[in-house]
Amino acid sequence: MLSGTTTQPPSLFTQSIISKSMKSTHALSIFIRSKMDGHGGMGLLEEHFDPNVIGRIREDEYESRSGSDNLDGGSGDELEANEEGPPRKKKYHRHTPNQIQELENFFKECPHPDEKQRLELSRRLGLESKQIKFWFQNRRTQMKTQLERHENILLRQENEKLQAENDFLKQAMRSPACTTCGGQAIPGDISYEQHQLRIENARLKDELNRICALANKFLGKPLTSSPSPISPTCLNSNLELAVGRNGFGGVSTAATTLPMGLDFGDGAIMPMMKPMMGVTSKDLQFDRSMLIDLALAAMDELFKMAHTDNPLWIKSFDEGKEVLNLEEYTRTFSPCIGMKPGGFVTEATRDTGLVIINSLALVETMMDTNRWAEMFPSVVARASTVDMVSTGTGGTKNSALQVMHAEFQLLSPLVPVRQVKFLRFCKQHAEGVWAVVDVSIDINQAGSNAHRVTCRRLPSGFVVQDMPNGYSKVIWVEHSEYDESSVHHLYRPLLSSGMGFGAHRWISALQRQCECSAILMSSSVAVDEHAAITPGGKKSMLKLAQRMTNNFCAGVCASSIRKWDQLRVENIGEDVRVLTRKSINDPGEPPGVVLSAATSVWMPVSRQRLFDFLQDERMRSAWDILSSGGPMHKMVHIAKGQGPGNCVSLLSANAISTNENNMLILQETWSDVSGSLVVYAPVDMPSMHIVMNGGDSAYVALLPSGFAILPPTNHGGPNNINRTIVKPEGEGNECGGCLLTVGFQILVNSLPTAKLNVESVETVNNLISCTIHKIKAALQLHSRT
Incomplete structure (x- = not known):
């Protein structure tokens, strides 16, 4: 401006323009700040405002x-002006x-x-x-003004908060203290590595905030990136580490997010694995953030259920096993995976046992899909890893997280296989204390492979603690919900009591397998044999018996590990399931059309007596047509447990004969508190000579048959499934009877292209009926049925 020039005040028009410009700029600034900070102003608006x-x-x-804030408002008349003459008074x-x-x-x-x-x-x-x-x-306009006023209040509060934090940081910088000794800290330049770590830390925090924002948008619930402490009242054991139910389970206010993984809040960093095929990185991060939240909540619930006694767990009336008090559970825990579907029933049990295995070995086995299925062959029909979210930290399985798919079976054609997709999470809680938890998920509900869910696995698993002499204490919890309408009425009491898929079955199977491993690895255990067998032959024979038992279970339960086709025949009872498939290129089976038939019946005899009868080679001629009417002789006996019934045997109809065309019978038997099993298959003598000398057993063709015996419940029987069984005195707890499953697999035609006829199906059905009849006659049970 030139000197001497008189400064004129801006005109009214100019003032109006400047005022409106400043208001627009201020409103735009507030709007941008509100979008960046994520604040909203709807709390002050009316309830039904859009x-x-x-x-x-x-x-x-x-x-x-x-x-104007005047609710009456002015009409358009007040804005009119007379352009030709003096302005008229506004109306x-x-x-x-x-x-x-x-x-x-x-x-x-x-x-x-x-x-x-x-x-x-x-x-x-x-x-x-x-x-x-x-x-x-x-x-x-009035509504907009109210919104801006509310936004100003929020921004003013945020500004005051930032100013307070700034003052606190300035004060801390004036008098820094050493976190180790508490004395005066000597400031100095940070190293290049520390500088790079801080940059990486800032980048990861931004990425984590973005993931949480996505979760907030799609989950509809808050998922914060900052760790939050858990209340001390949530802990009920001195072995338990705090595991939160917040977004990432953070529990330490001093925890920081480190690079190359997601922080679980207790110092364990979960390394992220490569994405699954067909899943974008953006979707994967969103999905895995939800998986982590679910895993931490499930682990928290499992640990509490494992260490909480009455009134959460009560003793069952008949077997004395621990069953879940559903009313107390509902009051104590919030659902991890939603409410129970309509028509579903609950089974939940807990069991504790000592196992000959250390905690690290057990955890490694559980987190390996193949080894897990081999550890529980009668329970796990098939298992696979869908996605590996984390392999663990520090070279261990701590914080390992993976998505799995498994089929759980009960050895009866009257109980359908349970197909479950679940999340498995492993965590170390203390030195020598680990926990592995499973919880159902269904990430492909909208996919082409989606199917109706008939079973949900609520937080289930075990807590293991090392004990002296190589033993471990295992607390197992099993909690499931399933559709009872698909189960035969004969087995409903067994499943509802938890004896079908309950914790005691997992514990007993684990104890039996670990005992077997310990015996087989012991050099002091000798093999009771009447024929020559090398140490390599012993291993090969056990491997062949394992394949035989797995194939028997797959045929009885019709798991998807074998592609069976179910047959409907008018003359066959509805309790008999007949399956067929074609064996073409499998060296472990004879080529041709294979037929499998299985059924389950009630037997009015104790489980132990029935098992002793079926596994005794001297009594085999009473029911087995392969014995040719004479007694069988035991050629080889390999013990797999302390009891005489847990073994693998090789039987012959004539031990003296050296004719190579004679057929031998390979048999495996075992029994524990959850049930008993007798599986056998005819094998030719030349093939077994190769196996007994350490040869490859994969090329030995066999088709297994056998029996599975399950214990009774107090609510079962042949005529009325809901009646109470009366036990005669002196007979023990199993005198009321047991459930017997009979299964046969036979080759009906050696040509894979052959057609299956009705006569072959009726022959197998008659074989099952005749075998059951002979067993009852030998045990003199006809008068008791």
């Missing part, structure tokens, strides 16, 4: 010139309370009325259309 109004208000900002129109109420009600439903709606309102309220238009403009 959130979309905010965006439309900002779009229509240029329409309104009035910011004001005050709306009646009834008109205001009508306009307010309509504004809640539609803040942007169109021309037709304005005409309807003007006709109904006795106002001009222009008056209606300006009233709505003024009302939207």
Whole structure:
């Protein structure tokens, strides 16, 4: 500005322009800040206000010139001016309370009325259309003003908070203290590595915040990136480490997010694995953040259930086993995977046992799919790893997380296989204390392979603690919900009591397998044999017996490990399931058409007596047509447990004969508190000579048959499944009877292209009926059925 020039005050028009520009800039700044900070102002608005109004208000900002808070508003007459002459005095129109109420009600439903709606309102309220238009403009402006006022309050509070934090940091920098000794710290330059770590840490925090924002958007619940402490009241054991139920389970306020993984909050960093095929990185991060949240919640629930006694767990009336008190469980825990579907029933049990295995070995076995299935061959029909989210930390399985798919079986054709997709999470809680938890998920509900879920696995698994002399204490919890309508009425009491898929079955199977491994690895255990067998032959024979037993279970339960086709034959009872498949290129089976038939019946005899009868080679001629009517002789006996019934044997109909064309019988038997098993298959003598000398057993063709015996419950019987069984005195707890499953696999035609006829199916059905009849006759059970 030139010297001496008189400064004129800005005109009214210029002041108006400047004022409006400053207001627009201020409103835009507030709007951007609110979007960046994630604050909203809907808490101060009316209950039925449409959130979309905010965006439309900002779009229509240029329409309104009035910011008056007067609810009556002015009409368009007050904006008119006489351009040719002096301005006339503006006319004001005050709306009646009834008109205001009508306009307010309509504004809640539609803040942007169109021309037709304005005409309807003007006709109904006795106002001009222009008056209606300006009233709505003024009302939207008023709403915008309230929103901006609320945003200003939020920003002012945020600013005060930042100022307080800034003052605190300045004070801390003036007098730094050493975190180790508590004395005065000597400031110095940080190293290059520390500088790079801080940069990487900042980048990972931004990435984590982005993931949490996605989870907030799609989950509809808060998922924070900052760790939060857990209340001490949530801990009920001195062995338990705090595991939170927040977004990533953080429990330490001093925890920081380190590079190359996700922090579980206790110092364990979960390394992220490569994405699954067909899944984008963005979707994967969102899905895995939910998996981590679910895994931590499931681990928290499992640990509490393992260490909480009465009233959460109560003793069952009949077997004395620990069953879940559902009322107490509902009061104590929140559902991890949603409410129970309609028509589903609950089974939940807990069992404790000592096992000959250390905690690290057990955890390594559980986190390996193949080794896990081999450890529980009668329970796990098939298992696979869908996705490996984390392999663990520090070279161990601590914080290992993976998605798995498994089929759980009960050895009966009357109980369908349970197919479950679940999350398995492993965590070390203390030195020598580990836990592995499973919880159902269904990440492919919308996929082409989606199927109706008939079973859900609630937080289940075990807590293992090392004990002296190589033993471990295992607390196992099994908690499932399943569709009972698909189960035969004969087995419903068994499943509802938890004896079918319950914790005691897992514990007993684990104890039996670990005992078997310990015996086989012991050099002091000799093999009871009447024929020569090398140490390599012993191993090869056990491997062949394992394959035989697995194939028998797959045929009885019809798991998907074998592609069976079910047959419907009119003359066959509904309790007998007949399956068929074609064996072509499998060296472990004879080529041709294979037929499998199985059924389950009630037997009025104790389980132990029935098992002793079936596994005794001297009594085999009473029921087995392969014995040729004479006694069998045991050629080889390999013990797999302390009891005489847990073994692998090689039987011959004539031990003296050296004819190589004679058939031998390979047999495996075992028994524990959960049930008993007798599986056998005819094998030719030349093939077994190769196996006994350490040869490859994969090329020995066999088709297994056998029996599975399950213990009774107090609510079972041949005629009335709900009646209580009366046990005679002196007979023990199993005198009431047991459930017997009979299964046969035979080759009906050596040509894979051959057609299956009805006569072959009826022959197998008659074989099952005849075998059951002979067993009852030998045990003199016909008078008791």
